[in-house]
Amino acid sequence: MIRGMVNALVSRALLITSAVGLATTVAVLAAQVPQTQPPPAGGRGGAPQTRGLPPMGAGPKDVPLVEIESAERGKKVWATECITCHGTQARGTDNGPNVVRSMVVLRDRYGSQLGPYLKKGHKMQSGASAATLTDTQIRDLANFLRDRVNDSLRGSPLFQAQNVLVGDAKAGADYFNGAGNCTTCHSPTSAPLAGIGSRVEPIDIQQRFLFPGPQGGRGGRGARAGGPPPASAVKVTVTPASGAAVSGVLIAMDDFNVTLRDASGEYHTIRRGPSVKVVKDDPLAAHHALLETITDKQIHDVVAYLETLK
Amino acid sequence: MKRVALLACAIVCAAVLVGTAQTGVDSAKMLKPGTDSWPSYNGDYSGRRFSTLTKINDSNVNSLSLAWVYRLNPGAGGTTNPGAIKGTPLQVNGVMYLTAPDHVWALDARTGREIWHFAWQSKGGIHIGNRGAAILGDYLFFETPDCNLVSLNIKDGRERWHKEICDLDQFYYGSVAPVVIKNHVIAGVSGDDLDVPGYLQAHDPETGELQWRWYVVPQKKGEPGSETWPNEDAMRHGGGMTWQAVTYDPELNQMYVTTGNPQPVIAHVNRAGANLFTASIVSLNPDTGKMNWYFQSSPHDTHDWDSTQTAVLFDGTINGQTRKLVAQAARNGHFFVLDRTNGTAIVSSEYVKTNWAKGYDEKGQPVPNPEKHPQIAGALVSPNQGGAANWPPPTFNPQTGLFYVNANRAFSVYYIYDPGDNPQGWGGTDRGGWGESMLQAVDYKTGRVKWSHRWEGGSRAGLLSTAGNLLFSGGASSDLVALNATTGDALWHAGLNASVSNGAITYELDGLQYVVVGAGDTLWSFVMNERSSARR
Numbered sequence: 035m036i037r038g039m040v041n042a043l044v045s046r047a048l049l050i051t052s053a054v055g056l057a058t059t060v061a062v063l064a065a066q067v068p069q070t071q072p073p074p075a076g077g078r079g080g081a082p083q084t085r086g087l088p089p090m091g092a093g094p095k096d097v098p099l100v101e102i103e104s105a106e107r108g109k110k111v112w113a114t115e116c117i118t119c120h121g122t123q124a125r126g127t128d129n130g131p132n133v134v135r136s137m138v139v140l141r142d143r144y145g146s147q148l149g150p151y152l153k154k155g156h157k158m159q160s161g162a163s164a165a166t167l168t169d170t171q172i173r174d175l176a177n178f179l180r181d182r183v184n185d186s187l188r189g190s191p192l193f194q195a196q197n198v199l200v201g202d203a204k205a206g207a208d209y210f211n212g213a214g215n216c217t218t219c220h221s222p223t224s225a226p227l228a229g230i231g232s233r234v235e236p237i238d239i240q241q242r243f244l245f246p247g248p249q250g251g252r253g254g255r256g257a258r259a260g261g262p263p264p265a266s267a268v269k270v271t272v273t274p275a276s277g278a279a280v281s282g283v284l285i286a287m288d289d290f291n292v293t294l295r296d297a298s299g300e301y302h303t304i305r306r307g308p309s310v311k312v313v314k315d316d317p318l319a320a321h322h323a324l325l326e327t328i329t330d331k332q333i334h335d336v337v338a339y340l341e342t343l344k
Numbered sequence: 345m346k347r348v349a350l351l352a353c354a355i356v357c358a359a360v361l362v363g364t365a366q367t368g369v370d371s372a373k374m375l376k377p378g379t380d381s382w383p384s385y386n387g388d389y390s391g392r393r394f395s396t397l398t399k400i401n402d403s404n405v406n407s408l409s410l411a412w413v414y415r416l417n418p419g420a421g422g423t424t425n426p427g428a429i430k431g432t433p434l435q436v437n438g439v440m441y442l443t444a445p446d447h448v449w450a451l452d453a454r455t456g457r458e459i460w461h462f463a464w465q466s467k468g469g470i471h472i473g474n475r476g477a478a479i480l481g482d483y484l485f486f487e488t489p490d491c492n493l494v495s496l497n498i499k500d501g502r503e504r505w506h507k508e509i510c511d512l513d514q515f516y517y518g519s520v521a522p523v524v525i526k527n528h529v530i531a532g533v534s535g536d537d538l539d540v541p542g543y544l545q546a547h548d549p550e551t552g553e554l555q556w557r558w559y560v561v562p563q564k565k566g567e568p569g570s571e572t573w574p575n576e577d578a579m580r581h582g583g584g585m586t587w588q589a590v591t592y593d594p595e596l597n598q599m600y601v602t603t604g605n606p607q608p609v610i611a612h613v614n615r616a617g618a619n620l621f622t623a624s625i626v627s628l629n630p631d632t633g634k635m636n637w638y639f640q641s642s643p644h645d646t647h648d649w650d651s652t653q654t655a656v657l658f659d660g661t662i663n664g665q666t667r668k669l670v671a672q673a674a675r676n677g678h679f680f681v682l683d684r685t686n687g688t689a690i691v692s693s694e695y696v697k698t699n700w701a702k703g704y705d706e707k708g709q710p711v712p713n714p715e716k717h718p719q720i721a722g723a724l725v726s727p728n729q730g731g732a733a734n735w736p737p738p739t740f741n742p743q744t745g746l747f748y749v750n751a752n753r754a755f756s757v758y759y760i761y762d763p764g765d766n767p768q769g770w771g772g773t774d775r776g777g778w779g780e781s782m783l784q785a786v787d788y789k790t791g792r793v794k795w796s797h798r799w800e801g802g803s804r805a806g807l808l809s810t811a812g813n814l815l816f817s818g819g820a821s822s823d824l825v826a827l828n829a830t831t832g833d834a835l836w837h838a839g840l841n842a843s844v845s846n847g848a849i850t851y852e853l854d855g856l857q858y859v860v861v862g863a864g865d866t867l868w869s870f871v872m873n874e875r876s877s878a879r880r
Contacts, residue, residue, distance in 0.1 A: 092537045094468040094490070094512040125766045126577075134768065135539065135581055140513045186769030187537055193770070195759050198721040237759075237775075240722060244757065245776040287800040288820040289834035322778055325755045330715065330723050333757075 108178030115158035206339025275309035368482040385521040391591035393739040399857035401812030411871035412456030429862030430473030445471040460501035469517035476521035487518030507552040532586030539581035539607040556633035560584030569620030583607030584622035588652040604650035611771025623651040637687035641674040673749040675731030693791025718758035728756035736806035737847040754779025806847020818844025
């Protein structure tokens, strides 16, 4: 969709909400995603703590939020009566189907579908009939299973990078000092690399050396008035047909105009034309060029090497 | 459902009726739409988004004037903020029909005045965008985020009927522009959070009743394509959303459907195989929903590269012979030209450089490099998840013989987050990214990029080409840009205060040619006035 751009916009985390947190969440998303709170749990005071708002407002407005305490209790019921056939994550085993993809679970609202299904007498791993489950146990299972559905979603607690530290540090050092040409600008004993292994997670080391600076290589925040631009800001020099050249941090450029802020902080927009010379200077050009040549092994090796810089 | 605004007042109505009659479009006009209208998502069934109008041309485009501006007005009864214009409006008999999630507006195409507004009371779903409406006769059809296909009367915006086309509990939603072919309203579905199958449906324009449903992925072992899935569970949850408006060749009676990526999206270990008919161009019979042929643009995709970019139809000359062709600039960075009678590939090429394929198979389909599938420790891949192209429409100009597409050459690292043997949903994603953006003019005969126009600040806008040797695109700085279609030189632009968020359309009314484009929440209409346009 075409989404495409849809996916790029996906929220990073399934929101963990409390009674207070929910109010904040709703306020932020109200324009797009009104949220239905779960019905109050019977016999307990106050609204239960919940989590599990799907990203981008996916699903119906009354998608059930997970009651956290109930889901924890449901986990125990699951381990006792269900896990052997349906698996730890409820995604099925050779002995039983995937439950998180079942319509009973996807249509369920705190046991509304699961209850009648289990009351038919589904055989459980203890040998007992599911008809013996109490309403509270069914609600707990329903919350546990909605949590497992949510495991599938982007932003869930399981939606996390795994170990990226798989490279050869020695080979990474060789690349750093050799083919990568990193030492043209960088030293392992000076900023920003000195001690990076103790300050930055490996995946962030990987991301930062592949994609440093503001995305797209534009001036970004550094182009704003006030404060010096970052070293990574793209510079531009514009030389008109007559008159002096103007240099500064690039703010914007299209086919018709180029906009920059000079060292004194002055803002310039200059009309482009055949006689106007525009020269860009991107301090990160070597990093961008690296993307054309570096192999995945070299990436992992460099991460392993930089991670040793404690 | 409730319509929240009627004809504003008698004075407005009278003014509207002087040059505008809210009458619809019949099937004959759908087959040969005049230059005074833009009656379907792509303007006509071909998907070319090429207009024969020449009143605005490469020698006078610098005199293009602002005609009117309309900012989305959700009214008091709307339940949701309409967001940005991410669809293509229709224009029929002087009335423009504009959509956003849960909203439809009828506007006077000469003045931009709102004639009526319809707001749907939503039950949920992702409100990321709505691509547009379809019209047949006096009836309009559009999809809602909460999975309904809704029909309105175009005279007053009153609802005629609505039909549920998908299931919110499975996290489907509606965003696609329907297309009317004969007596079929063709509607696709959206959604890729849970692992659910994509499908396309046909509905009766009169009653809304379902006529047929075609599943993108097989639902049972033994069905065509099921041999490319490991088991029934995988194929039945294999994704393949139908995000894009279809195109159609009336002579062949073939409809061209472009399909989404397989599920789980990134972690793919439990769906070994090509995963047909995801990420494909598929020819269907619009009367039955039966498949004629398929071509898979991205076999076993693992990068969220749906192949739902428009299948563009034109006739061309290949080795001295006139051929019926279909072309696509796919999200994965590859350009395909096929014989649209049977799906045989004629050209397979890259329209931007990519790093994920090892070449092409005997059918002209890319062969994925397994090393560039997402990896636990990361794999550097180009294009990134956003793709070399995405939903914004390309254009084909038969006069230049060039296929134009706004392209991104971007890199990112793809990670497997769920290393288990039965991942669900996404199970990974890409992170980071650096890229460049350019408008590519591709020679359909060779697949080679004839010229490339770089956008310094990036652009993903949709495109329009005209016989005035013009190409309209969103530019790098929230502007609408007119380029010389032959050379790619930028000729004119206008700042719109927001990036162009759809593809421009054009039409002629009262002898004046208009170009209309959406940017954020605002629709901008430009016109080439007559030399002597003074009025008393």
